[in-house]
Amino acid sequence: MPRAYDAGDRRRRHPLGDGEVVLVVVAAVLGVWSRSVVAVGAVALVAGVASKRTLVLITCLAMGCVGAWRSQVEWREAVPLHIGRYAGWVSVVGESSE
Numbered sequence: 001m002p003r004a005y006d007a008g009d010r011r012r013r014h015p016l017g018d019g020e021v022v023l024v025v026v027a028a029v030l031g032v033w034s035r036s037v038v039a040v041g042a043v044a045l046v047a048g049v050a051s052k053r054t055l056v057l058i059t060c061l062a063m064g065c066v067g068a069w070r071s072q073v074e075w076r077e078a079v080p081l082h083i084g085r086y087a088g089w090v091s092v093v094g095e096s097s098e
Contacts (some may be wrong), residue, residue, distance in 0.1 A: 016055065016059065019051070020047075020051050020059075023043075023047035023051065024047070024056070024059050024063055026047075027040055027043045027047060027061075028063040029067070030043055030064065031064035031065065031067035031068035031071065032067040032068065032071045033071075034068070035068050035072045035075065036068060037064075037065055039068075040060070040061065040064030040065055040067075040068055041061065043064065044057055045057070047060045048060070
């Protein structure tokens with residue numbers, strides 16, 4: 001079967017191991033959940049020290065900061081423009097009129 005895919009004797013390897021991918025996911029989830037770049041930096045620093053690889057540190061920072069930034073943008077857009085009593089007509093789409 002390896003001949004069919006021309007894999008040869010070279011072993012292909014993902015640049016990050018299983019534990020390192022878990023650290024990157026934790027940094028990304030924490031960034032989205034907390035919307036804090038400081039929290040992402042702390043997790044990335046711990047991940048970099050735990051794995052002793054710069055690639056893990058950079059990946060954690062990148063994924064976590066992008067997650068925190070997008071979370072901040074989306075949360076800002078989810079806040080209503082007007083707060084208070086609503087006066088007017090509302091149509092609920094998808095609800096039957098029966």
